[in-house]
Amino acid sequence: MINCDLGMSKPFDIEIERLTGQPTYSEAGLSVSARQRGTFFLETFGCQMNDHDSEKVAGLLLSRGYQQVETPEAASMILYNTCSIREKAAQKVFSRLGEYREKQSEGKVIGVLGCVAQQEGEDIFKRAPWVSLVCGSASYSKLPEMLAQLEAGNPRVTGLDTDTDDTFETEVTRRDNPWRAYLTIIEGCDKACSYCVVPFTRGPERSRASDSILREVRQLAELGYSEVQLLGQTVNSYADPTARRMRFSELLLAVADVEGIRRVRFTTSHPSDFTRDIVEAIEKEAKVCDHVHLPVQSGSTRVLRAMQRTYSREQYLEKIAVIRAAKRPIGITTDIIVGFPGETESEFEETLSLLEEVQYDGMFSFKYSPRPNTPSLSMSDSISEQEKGRRLAVLQDKQREIQAAKHASLLGEHFEVLVSGKSRRENQWTGYTTSHRMINFTSQERELLGTYVHVKVTGATPNSLVGEHAV
Numbered sequence: 001m002i003n004c005d006l007g008m009s010k011p012f013d014i015e016i017e018r019l020t021g022q023p024t025y026s027e028a029g030l031s032v033s034a035r036q037r038g039t040f041f042l043e044t045f046g047c048q049m050n051d052h053d054s055e056k057v058a059g060l061l062l063s064r065g066y067q068q069v070e071t072p073e074a075a076s077m078i079l080y081n082t083c084s085i086r087e088k089a090a091q092k093v094f095s096r097l098g099e100y101r102e103k104q105s106e107g108k109v110i111g112v113l114g115c116v117a118q119q120e121g122e123d124i125f126k127r128a129p130w131v132s133l134v135c136g137s138a139s140y141s142k143l144p145e146m147l148a149q150l151e152a153g154n155p156r157v158t159g160l161d162t163d164t165d166d167t168f169e170t171e172v173t174r175r176d177n178p179w180r181a182y183l184t185i186i187e188g189c190d191k192a193c194s195y196c197v198v199p200f201t202r203g204p205e206r207s208r209a210s211d212s213i214l215r216e217v218r219q220l221a222e223l224g225y226s227e228v229q230l231l232g233q234t235v236n237s238y239a240d241p242t243a244r245r246m247r248f249s250e251l252l253l254a255v256a257d258v259e260g261i262r263r264v265r266f267t268t269s270h271p272s273d274f275t276r277d278i279v280e281a282i283e284k285e286a287k288v289c290d291h292v293h294l295p296v297q298s299g300s301t302r303v304l305r306a307m308q309r310t311y312s313r314e315q316y317l318e319k320i321a322v323i324r325a326a327k328r329p330i331g332i333t334t335d336i337i338v339g340f341p342g343e344t345e346s347e348f349e350e351t352l353s354l355l356e357e358v359q360y361d362g363m364f365s366f367k368y369s370p371r372p373n374t375p376s377l378s379m380s381d382s383i384s385e386q387e388k389g390r391r392l393a394v395l396q397d398k399q400r401e402i403q404a405a406k407h408a409s410l411l412g413e414h415f416e417v418l419v420s421g422k423s424r425r426e427n428q429w430t431g432y433t434t435s436h437r438m439i440n441f442t443s444q445e446r447e448l449l450g451t452y453v454h455v456k457v458t459g460a461t462p463n464s465l466v467g468e469h470a471v
């Protein structure tokens, strides 16, 4: 499962134009062809897969002559790429749609993409009749046809199939980050975690051909990207459909081998498919980043069974032992759900003791949220909101302590950092280490964005490091 928050911290304001390398448009400045073909505003909720899907949707629309604009006001088409992983995320979409109700009467097309589109389907037209396009992620490759239907005057168009063998490949992807390129290598999910909507909203697992992935990585390197992040809900379940039958670990090494690539990341790994050869690839090749995101969800084997996670606490800890035994230290992060139906106090305490045992470098934690269609929906959501909130706070306090101690132990160490942000404050920069620790640092250099620098750690908070440019 792709984490919703990973990579989304935006500590500093960076001008959009600088990030994208592309100008933003005001209505007045639009070319004639854009005015004819239309303009689109695309807002994205949720995980990195959604962010990257939006980059591909934007690329597809740009290649068809549409122009991207910065505000819904300037757009002839307003698109929302949505998330339904937890109830709150899904609710947010409907409240946002409500805000744009009157825009339809101004002649704008309003479209809902992504997981809420897939989950709610045509019901969206009932709840928000001003919407005219509903399209789930497995149907994005059909978007051009759907837009043509809208242009031909069809008032309501849907794309809701999930029984597709397609992976969503486009000739043009408009990437938002000029240094780190996201690349989906496997779509959908064949696991059946009892709390999770993803198998319903994103459909079955489909792996992309290894030669097509490597071709795209070579193009990305030529365009100047030095860091590639391979994405998938269960990225390490990758199964190359070509005759080469490349293993996931071989793919990591092949991507690292592309000239110009300096860092290869991958997320999210599923514990059951996490094999020793992945650790060996990290040991062997410094360009394969020393970070594994390995969601555990719970420290209790009983709860893991009820979650249908396909491993026990002990089996998970065996995977952790393999990672910790690597010749090169590897950062480990996780996801945890508290308050799953029937989770007892002592089962929750098992999660706390797992945190103590593993000493994670980072954690994303969530209160259990019952979701439509999922098997756990039929279990009674027995833990009160208040109790879920208490457990979450206790868990986060514990992890904060662990991270504070970990970060404090890094004082005086040097890290290579890819500089990805500049503060408004003079001489302040931010970037990530290979193990995905965020570091804010000072440097007298005038321009560092997109470069790799060495930074000495001079301070630490539980969530990030503080440092200075070591020349």
Ligand code: 5AD
Residues within 6 Å of the ligand: 001, 002, 003, 004, 085, 086, 195, 196, 197, 295, 297, 335, 336, 337, 366, 367, 368, 369, 370, 371
């Ligand atoms: N309730 C709470 N958290 C959930 N996640 C997925 N489904 C749910 C749900 N129904 C969490 C898992 C997953 C992360 C992205 O979101 O921890 O790994």
Ligand code: SF4
Residues within 6 Å of the ligand: 001, 002, 189, 190, 191, 192, 193, 196, 197, 198, 199, 233, 234, 270
């Ligand atoms: Fe991840 Fe399980 Fe959801 Fe698949 S079903 S996306 S493995 S949480």
